Amino acid sequence: MSNLYELTAHELADKLAKKEVSSAEICENQFKRIDEVEGDVEGYITVLHDEAMAKAKEIDTKRAAGERLSPLAGIPIAVKDNICTKDIKTTCASHMLYNFVPPYNATVSEKISDLVIIGKTNMDEFAMGSSTENSYFKKTKNPYNLGCVPGGSSGGSAAVVSADEAIIALGSDTGGSIRQPASFCGVVGFKPTYGRVSRFGLVAFASSLDQIGPFTKDVEDCALLLNQITGHDVKDSTSLNVPDEDFTQYLNADIKGMKIGIPKEYMGEGISEEVRNAVLSAAKLYESMGAEVEQCSLPMTPYALAAYYMISSAEASSNLARYDGIRFGFRAKDCKDLEDVYFKTRSEGFGKEVKRRIMLGTFVLSSGYYDAYYKKAQQVRTLIREDFGKAFEKYDLLLAPTAPDTAWKFGEKSADPVQMYAADICTVSLNIAGLPGMSFPFALDKNGLPIGVQLIGKAMHDGDIIRAGYALEKNSAYTKTKPQLGGAN
Amino acid sequence: MKYETVIGLEIHAELATNTKIYCSCANEFGGEENTRCCPVCIGLPGVLPVLNKKVVEYCIKAGLAMNCEISHFSKQDRKNYFYPDLPKAYQISQFDLPICKNGYVPIETKNGTKNIGLTRIHIEEDAGKLMHAEFGDYSRVDYNRGGVPLIEIVSEPDMSSPEEALAFLESVRAILKCVGVSDCKMQEGSLRCDINLSIRPEGQKEFGIRSEHKNVNSFSAAYRAMQYEEKRQKAVLDAGGVIEQETRRWDDVKGVSTIMRTKEEAQDYRYFPEPDLMPVIISDEWVEEIRKTLPELPKEKFARYTGELGLSDYDAGLLSGNTGLANLFDSSIENGAGAKESANWILGDISKELNERNMEADDIPFDGAALAELIALIGKGTISGTIAKKVLPVMFEENKKPSVIVEEKGLVQITDEGAIKKIVEEVIAANPQAVSDFKVGKKQAMGFLTGQIMRASKGKANPAAVNKLLSEILPTL
Structure with a gap:
């Protein structure tokens, strides 16, 4: 038998249901893998060996007793370190929260309560970044090439799934923070429609853009994890009050007659030849499956990046104001008065990128500049929504x-923040419009690094993306190449 | 030069909801420090606010009682500033789309009724409380008050004297208490006001430069601060000076205000729409439902008291302006007591008891039925008015009906002539000097003897019967 850690969640769930294997065995095998490769990958901030083994045994006992369990019960899962886990350190990869232990669970942490959390994953500090280089603690490596970044901000979650250090993982996506690292690390990453997954307990970066979503090895696991984490939550006023949906119903490769648009603004200057070719070959594949594919236009796209950085930084400047050294987390030493506590704590406790965005956000909200920046950005937001609205009158999917x-x-890019921001060009618009999107691993480039293609759906049509992703997975000639790590493969 | 004063007020009132505005913590005053709070109201990472619907209902109720338009679409905004009592470093408030706008509150002035305009009423959350150590260089924060719901009532600059401003404050308090949205306990900080005051040469159209006083927490302090500020600004202008736009702090003990910050130091609150909350949508149906629950307002009470009940303007004003007293009064007359007797008791002995006991009308431990019964006992001759005044304090102490108190303490009036006659004879026998005085025409001797008899009967002898007997017996001696 191959190592259990190489399997998907649905494969393991089958084995668990058939009692061929126990959760404790799966977890033990999972930790063996972590021992082997975590030194190279450095995807975790906290590894929860003892807690996880105890939990696995508890689930095994419940299963043996015939208790009702969720479909993914007993499966190891990694959780991004900005999602609150009761009594487990939640740092946001920041010096500011290096010692913060939440006394409560995020709603998603409750929803995965019969899965086994094996660790909290590394990320860009407060989810600000596209490479996970902004972590206070460590630099996570891309499992396909340890000299490359895993993407970000959920780089840890993407890397640990890619490196078989977790079966599945949760991340958060504010401007691409699930999809881009999923693309870089060759895994499936899904950002649900804004409001489908409760944000309660997700440490806020930009409230109107943040959304939690899954990292998985395949589309079926993605559907299963979505089932587990979506749903209305009274603790989150922005949570959508819609009936729960079973996303596994979309695991059906029949996409005949589906209308797919390729926005030309996403295929132009700045997009590498190999990435463009990957998208075009995905388009061909869809056509061969009976979908209609054509070029379309989202003319407001060039304004998205600027609007995104203004809105997200404005909200961040306010959301991160509570880190003042008064009640929890880091407090600077030797402060002479209150102002000094604020000044030193925030100067020393935040990293460079976080401070840059707080300053940018504070500026765009300042009296005299509000109309020119924040308000204008909100107007662009409306236009971008309308852009997508028009496109989706014609297409089912982009x-x-x-x-x-x-x-x-x-x-390579950490010295030039603007160059780093430009890497988000293909992902931010969805957050601005609240739309669902998936990155699906579709090819490798000439250096053996993964290329993901993005599927964008209408709001609340997350299922269409699952269906189209599943169709790609079933019909693609590309058989996923696992990263070469630790000599185990 | 002659000046006229322009005053605008911002009143913060804590709402008397069961729970806080954005979480389910109890909304109660006091309690051990930091025990009435949760991750939401202390702003721990990751938590989200959920608006308490009752807060919106109470704001609408206050708005309707103060003649406001109710917005169909309203939103909440973040007001950003750093202070240790503000755990998120922003206060959730309302910036440009408040729930209520364009209202007014009538006040009585020497020139008749004047309507003071209201710009708006909006909802927001209260902050915690800082406690500075008396010794040592530290401060502590109590977040129990953090997240308590507030409404902020913003007036137009329509008041032209501290007296008018005080009348406005009192009217607003009476309305808020009457409709039951706030208990308005100033000593618990549930009502506080900011004062904006400027003066201008009489006849000038443009406003003068205004100063602001923040968080004044008693009406008398507000009144004195306004009088002081009026004088201060006049003195500055008369000396050829210029009024600066500034925020001042009133020291009620010293009776002076000092500068807190100048215009240059004014904070930029960087308001923006609260992304964690959805807009507040208010339907006409909801507004009408709330309107139906509005009780009789102070102004309407006043009209009824002076009209059909025939009370004086003065008595009607005192009663209608104090919801607790008005409720006691209404319930007393509902239970059959006369309006005048009820008003006299409430504004006389009961108010005196409240003062002595340092209590609010809301805290009166007995109801109108008990007061009506007390008044009825006098009417029926069961007790005298003098005895009734002794029963009243017991009613404050013990939760018993007046008839029970009278019974238990043996206070029933002695009306039996035989029994009274016996006491009269005893007192006459014991006071021969007074009897001689009476005989030589000293009429005050009669009063002295009456007093002695009442004393001997422990106040229970029917005074009319005592008088009658004395007048009969004395001339025969």
């Missing part, structure tokens, strides 16, 4: 690159 290029080398 197909685009997830990122302009494949994973870059450490340090």
Whole structure:
């Protein structure tokens, strides 16, 4: 038998149901893998060996007693370190929260309560970044090339699923933070429609854009994890009050007659040849399956990036104001008065990128500048929504690159924030419009780095994306190449 | 030069909802420090606010009682500033789309009724409380008050004297208490006001530069602060100076205000729409439903008291302006007591008891039925008015009906002539000097003897019967 950690969640769930294997065995095998490769990958901030083994045994006992369990009960899952886990350190990869232990669970943490959380994953500090280089603690490596970044901000979650250090994982996506690292690390990453997954307990970066979503090895696992985490939550006023949906009903490769648009603004300058070709070959594949594919236009796209950075930074400047050294987390030493506590704590506790965005956000909200920046950005937001609205009158789905290029080398873009921001060009518009999107691993570039293609759906039509992703998975000639790590493969 | 004063007020009132505005913590005053709070109201990472619908209902109720338009579409905004008592470093408030706008509150002035305009009423959350150590260089924060719901009532600059401003404050308090949205306990900080005051040469159209006083927490302090500020600004202008736009702090003990911050130091609150909350949508149906629950307002009470009940303007004003007293009064007359007797008791002895006991009308432990019974006991001659005044304090102490108190303490009036005659004879026998005085025409001797008899009967002898007997017996001696 191959190692259990190489399997998908649905394969393991079958084995668990058939009592061929126990959750404790799965977890033990999972930790063996972590021992082997975590030194190279560094995807975790916290590994929860003892807690996880105890939990696995508890689920095994419940299963043996015939208790009702969720379909993914007993499966190991990794959770991004900005999702609150009761009594488990939740740091947001920031010095500011290096010691923060939440006394409550995020709603999603409750929803996965019979899965086994094996660790909290690394990320860009407060989810600000596209390479996970902004973590206070460590640099997570891309499992396909340890000299390259895993993408970000959910780089840890993407890398641990890619490296078989977790079966599935949760991340958060504010401007591409699930889809882009999924693309870089060759896994499936899904950002649900805004409001489908409760944000309660997700440490806020930009409230109107943040959304939690799954990282998985295949589309079926993605559907199963979506089933587990979606649903209305009275604790989140922005949560959509819609009936629960079974996403596995969309695991059906029949996409005949589906109308797919490829927005030309996503295929132009700045998009690498290899990425563009991957999207075009995905388009061909869809056509061969009976879909209608044509080029379309989202003319407001060039304004999306600027609007995104203004709105997200404005909200962040306010959301991150509570980290003041008074009640929890880091407090600077040797402060002479209150102002000094604020000044030193926030100067020392936040990293460079976080401070840059707080300053940018504070500026765009300032009296005298509000209309020119924040208000204008909100107007652009409306236009971008209308753009998508028009496109979706004609198309069921849009197909685009997830990122302009494949994973870059450490340090390559960290010196130039604007260049780093530009890497988000293909992902931010969905957050601005609240739409669902998936990155699906579709090819490798000439250097053996994964290329993801992005599927964009109408709001609340997350299921259409699952169906189209599943169709790609079933019909693609590309058989996923696993990263070479630790000599185990 | 002659000046006229322009005053606008912002009143913050804590709402008397069961729970806080954005979480399910109890909304109660006091309690051990930091025990009435949760991750939401202390703003821990990741938590989200959920608006308490009752807060919107109470704001609408206040707005209707103060003649406001109710917005169909309203939203909440973040007001950003750093202070340790503000755990999220922003207060959720309302910026440009408040729930209520364009209202007015009538006040009585020497020139008759004047309507003071209201710009708006909006909802927001209260902050915690800082406690500075008396010794040592630290401060502590109590977040129990954090997230308590507030409404902010913003007036137009329609008041032209501290007296008018005080009348406005009192009217607003009476209305809020009457409709039951706030208990308006100033000593618990549930009502506070900011004062904006400017003066201008009489006849000038443009406003003068205004100063602001923040968080004044008693009406008398507000009144004194306004009088002081009026004088201060006049003195500055008369000396050829210029009024600066500034925020001042009133020291009620010293009776002076000092500068807190100048215009240059004014904060930029960087208001923006609260992304964690959805817009507040208010339907006409809901507004009408709430309108139906509005009780009789102070102004309407006043009209009824002076009209059909025939009370004086003064008595009617005192009663209608104090919901607790008005409720006691209404319930007393509903239970059969006369309006005048009820008003006299409430504004006389009962108010005196409240003062002595340092209590609010809301805290009166007995109801109108008990007061009506007390008044009826006098009417029926069961007790005298003097005895009734002794029963009243017991009613404050013990939760018993007046008839029970009278019974238990043996206070029933002695009306039996035989029994009274016996006491009269005893007192006459014991006071021969007074009897001689009476005989030589000293009429006050009669009063002295009456007093002695009442004393001997422990106040229970029927005074009319005592008088009658004395007048009969004395001349025969």
